[in-house]
Amino acid sequence: MPVSGARRVLRWLAVRLAGAVFVLWSIATLIFFALRLVPGDPALAILGGPGSQASEEALALVRQEYGLDRPVSEQYLLAMGRLLVGDLGTSYSLRQDVLGLIAEQFWGTLLLTVLALATAWLLALGLATWATRGSRAGRAVASALEIVAAAVPHFWLASVLILLFSTTLGMLPPVSVPGPLGLVLPVVTLALPLAGFLAQVMRESLADALESPFALSARARGESETGVRLRHAVRHAALPAISLSGWAFGSLISGAVVVETVFARPGLGRSLLKAVTDRDIPLVTGIALVSALAFVLVTIATDALDRVADPRLRGS
Amino acid sequence: MSEPLLSVEDLRVSFSGVAAVDGVSFDVAAGECLALVGESGSGKSVTARSLLGLAGSSVTAQRLSLGGRDLLRVSPRDWREIRGGEIGLVLQDALVSLDPLRPVGREIDDALRLHTTLKSGQRRERVIELLHAVGMPEPETRAGQRAGELSGGLRQRALIASAIAAGPRLLIADEPTTALDATVQAQVLQLLGELRSSGTALLLISHDLAVVREVSDRVAVMRAGRIVESGATEEVLRNPQHEYTRELIRSVPSGVPRGVPLLSPASASTDERRTAGAVILEARGVSKVFPRRHAAPLLAVDDVSLRLARGSTLGLVGESGSGKTTLARLLLGLEEPDSGTVLLDDEPFSDVPERSRRPRRRMLGAVYQDPLSSFDPRHSVRRILLDAVGKGAEADRRIAELLDAVGLPSAVLLRRPLHLSGGQRQRVAIARALAPRPAVIVCDEPVSALDVSVQAQVLDLLDELQREFGLAYLFISHDLGVVQHVSDRIAVMRAGRIVEEGEASEVFASPSHEYTRRLLASSPRLDLGTE
Numbered sequence: 001m002p003v004s005g006a007r008r009v010l011r012w013l014a015v016r017l018a019g020a021v022f023v024l025w026s027i028a029t030l031i032f033f034a035l036r037l038v039p040g041d042p043a044l045a046i047l048g049g050p051g052s053q054a055s056e057e058a059l060a061l062v063r064q065e066y067g068l069d070r071p072v073s074e075q076y077l078l079a080m081g082r083l084l085v086g087d088l089g090t091s092y093s094l095r096q097d098v099l100g101l102i103a104e105q106f107w108g109t110l111l112l113t114v115l116a117l118a119t120a121w122l123l124a125l126g127l128a129t130w131a132t133r134g135s136r137a138g139r140a141v142a143s144a145l146e147i148v149a150a151a152v153p154h155f156w157l158a159s160v161l162i163l164l165f166s167t168t169l170g171m172l173p174p175v176s177v178p179g180p181l182g183l184v185l186p187v188v189t190l191a192l193p194l195a196g197f198l199a200q201v202m203r204e205s206l207a208d209a210l211e212s213p214f215a216l217s218a219r220a221r222g223e224s225e226t227g228v229r230l231r232h233a234v235r236h237a238a239l240p241a242i243s244l245s246g247w248a249f250g251s252l253i254s255g256a257v258v259v260e261t262v263f264a265r266p267g268l269g270r271s272l273l274k275a276v277t278d279r280d281i282p283l284v285t286g287i288a289l290v291s292a293l294a295f296v297l298v299t300i301a302t303d304a305l306d307r308v309a310d311p312r313l314r315g316s
Numbered sequence: 317m318s319e320p321l322l323s324v325e326d327l328r329v330s331f332s333g334v335a336a337v338d339g340v341s342f343d344v345a346a347g348e349c350l351a352l353v354g355e356s357g358s359g360k361s362v363t364a365r366s367l368l369g370l371a372g373s374s375v376t377a378q379r380l381s382l383g384g385r386d387l388l389r390v391s392p393r394d395w396r397e398i399r400g401g402e403i404g405l406v407l408q409d410a411l412v413s414l415d416p417l418r419p420v421g422r423e424i425d426d427a428l429r430l431h432t433t434l435k436s437g438q439r440r441e442r443v444i445e446l447l448h449a450v451g452m453p454e455p456e457t458r459a460g461q462r463a464g465e466l467s468g469g470l471r472q473r474a475l476i477a478s479a480i481a482a483g484p485r486l487l488i489a490d491e492p493t494t495a496l497d498a499t500v501q502a503q504v505l506q507l508l509g510e511l512r513s514s515g516t517a518l519l520l521i522s523h524d525l526a527v528v529r530e531v532s533d534r535v536a537v538m539r540a541g542r543i544v545e546s547g548a549t550e551e552v553l554r555n556p557q558h559e560y561t562r563e564l565i566r567s568v569p570s571g572v573p574r575g576v577p578l579l580s581p582a583s584a585s586t587d588e589r590r591t592a593g594a595v596i597l598e599a600r601g602v603s604k605v606f607p608r609r610h611a612a613p614l615l616a617v618d619d620v621s622l623r624l625a626r627g628s629t630l631g632l633v634g635e636s637g638s639g640k641t642t643l644a645r646l647l648l649g650l651e652e653p654d655s656g657t658v659l660l661d662d663e664p665f666s667d668v669p670e671r672s673r674r675p676r677r678r679m680l681g682a683v684y685q686d687p688l689s690s691f692d693p694r695h696s697v698r699r700i701l702l703d704a705v706g707k708g709a710e711a712d713r714r715i716a717e718l719l720d721a722v723g724l725p726s727a728v729l730l731r732r733p734l735h736l737s738g739g740q741r742q743r744v745a746i747a748r749a750l751a752p753r754p755a756v757i758v759c760d761e762p763v764s765a766l767d768v769s770v771q772a773q774v775l776d777l778l779d780e781l782q783r784e785f786g787l788a789y790l791f792i793s794h795d796l797g798v799v800q801h802v803s804d805r806i807a808v809m810r811a812g813r814i815v816e817e818g819e820a821s822e823v824f825a826s827p828s829h830e831y832t833r834r835l836l837a838s839s840p841r842l843d844l845g846t847e
């Protein structure tokens with residue numbers, strides 16, 4: 001049994017990883033052709049954007065250097081070949097290796113999103129517990145809070161938090177300074193809307209689990225209300241939220257674009273915004289690919305967690 | 317009689333002002349089994365839950381005591397000691413009554429952890445002992461499996477093991493065998509009987525009089541929150557005093573001859589012989605295989621041949637998983653057989669293009685177990701029937717005819733299925749099946765979800781309609797009593813094959829196949845022999 005179990009897990013993982021490679025290849029292809037459709041001359045962008053007064057000769061030289069004069073199919077194969085060996089090219093605007101640029105920015109954004117996801121989970125569990133316990137009025141307040149939190153846009157929430165905690169109370173820095181204190185407002189800004197959303201999902205499944213026959217069996221066995229929640233209901237409540245966490249991580253990455261910009265925090269999100277305005281195609285491509293890679297890996301991780309939490313998924 | 321273990325006097329439970337239990341009194345002694353009988357909504361489950369302090373509402377009583385201890389004045393902490401420790405509870409279906417995410421051994425272990433001082437190693441041993449005691453094969457392996465990985469009978473045993481783990485003096489079993497097949501039900505009832513013999517007091521809650529008769533010493537009949545009649549089981553069943561008890565007993569179809577209405581014996585007209593006509597629906601050696609992942613393909617229907625004659629009823633019995641429903645789907649043309657042929661009115665109905673099959677589908681109707689899920693919940697009854705009769709000038713008249721045929725008032729037309737009672741819903745389902753004037757109706761467990769008195773009404777209705785319209789029924793059920801009452805011929809199905817087929821009276825009187833004999837022996841019957 002353990003042997004076949006391990007083999008089954010390995011096979012599952014192999015299938016998922018193969019799928020991940022396919023997804024990444026599809027995304028790289030999509031980005032490659034989508035960027036062809038963007039109006040404007042990439043050679044011009046390399047030489048300083050639409051405003052630059054580059055000569056025809058200079059443009060021709062750049063086209064040759066970057067292979068822009070070759071047929072599209074050849075350019076595509078070249079680009080894919082470079083991707084295979086991990087070469088993301090050179091940033092047009094910063095004249096630096098894209099992979100190196102991303103490596104510098106990656107950890108800050110990862111820290112921000114992972115902390116935000118963890119915070120969102122804790123807040124959601126708290127909200128869902130509150131909403132299924134307590135008085136009728138308390139439950140109404142908790143579910144109202146969920147909806148408000150889920151509906152708030154990041155940029156507005158960021159402004160309100162800065163006004164409240166930095167400008168008025170002076171407790172926290174308005175921009176993201178190094179150190180834990182600087183992380184608080186960006187993390188909370190990212191986490192709150194997600195927490196509202198996750199709490200709605202969790203509350204429903206928590207309430208279902210608490211009213212289910214197996215919860216009645218547990219109570220009739222002498223289990224305390226806390227025991228019923230911890231030993232039985234929480235796991236049932238967590239299942240849909242775990243499944244959603246892969247998607248949630250993706251939304252956090254796009255949320256990071258706004259949050260990093262508002263709090264002037266270095267990271268992938270802010271770099272992406274700048275790369276897009278600069279028409280820096282290699283950098284946009286690189287960041288998009290790395291985000292996609294992170295998203296795919298997190299999705300595999302949440303699926304694996306799902307299988308741990310719900311043994312029924314392992315059967316077939 | 318010895319001092320009662322459990323004593324209940326004038327128990328009242330209400331939910332936001334509405335009384336669910338309205339002054340109920342009873343006693344249960346050690347080693348005795350009292351059965352609370354009643355239909356859904358009679359308050360029997362609420363009564364059971366209030367004994368555990370789990371009714372979750374306002375509970376009052378003159379007296380509620382267990383072994384001299386006053387259950388009306390118990391702190392939440394003491395309740396947790398009583399639940400599982402003094403009183404165990406077994407619910408209906410272990411698939412949902414045990415946590416589907418946890419191994420059954422852990423659920424049993426929980427009871428030991430809460431009520432004993434055993435260390436985890438000792439508890440593990442005790443779990444195995446308990447599983448062994450409830451007749452679980454390979455207890456070491458089973459303890460690590462989840463309810464979903466066990467068969468219905470085995471998981472019900474695990475649930476019982478978790479309820480008796482801490483040695484409660486009173487066991488409450490709330491419909492403990494309702495979801496089980498006859499042979500498995502017999503085993504579980506035997507297990508409950510053994511527990512009672514060893515001194516545990518048993519409070520059995522059931523709607524099934526045959527089960528009650530098999531296990532209980534005394535019975536209390538509940539209706540609308542009150543006990544209308546109580547006494548020794550045999551005495552109450554043989555000589556019922558209250559009109560409601562009489563109606564309940566009359567509603568049980570087993571032993572009532574074919575064609576005799578259950579509820580209005582006055583209008584019995586057995587002399588009006590049905591004439592079984594030509595064969596209308598036939599299966600010739602049909603088989604259906606379903607591929608499975610990580611397992612050998614499932615031979616759901618294996619070389620089955622049967623014939624259904626106009627105006628007659630063919631009863632199809634078998635336990636869950638025997639292939640009854642797949643066979644029905646093959647006959648209805650919803651599934652293509654892998655080999656063999658289905659013939660409708662002597663013409664091929666399988667392996668033909670849907671174009672040629674569609675016009676003939678009107679000859680076949682279907683009625684299922686759960687009408688609620690076979691209706692669009694947003695549609696009114698009128699809309700449901702309108703879809704079935706087709707739009708046209710005559711539509712409203714036809715709908716009125718159908719309602720009249722199934723005995724529904726026209727007031728239901730504007731209601732949605734959710735707001736109808738179970739019996740009314742099934743009548744709407746029958747009206748819908750009748751709409752295209754079919755020759756055959758396939759009834760797949762049509763009364764299994766209904767209370768016994770409603771079941772009797774629906775069975776009487778089906779019989780009436782058969783006479784009136786010359787319908788042929790393929791009647792699928794796991795309930796032998798029902799099948800015996802409604803069928804002209806009977807086919808017994810097991811593991812995809814028909815193991816026995818013949819005249820209903822002959823099959824029941826002298827079953828020739830060993831499996832049929834076992835099925836008949838294990839199904840509790842209510843042959844009171846009074847009439």
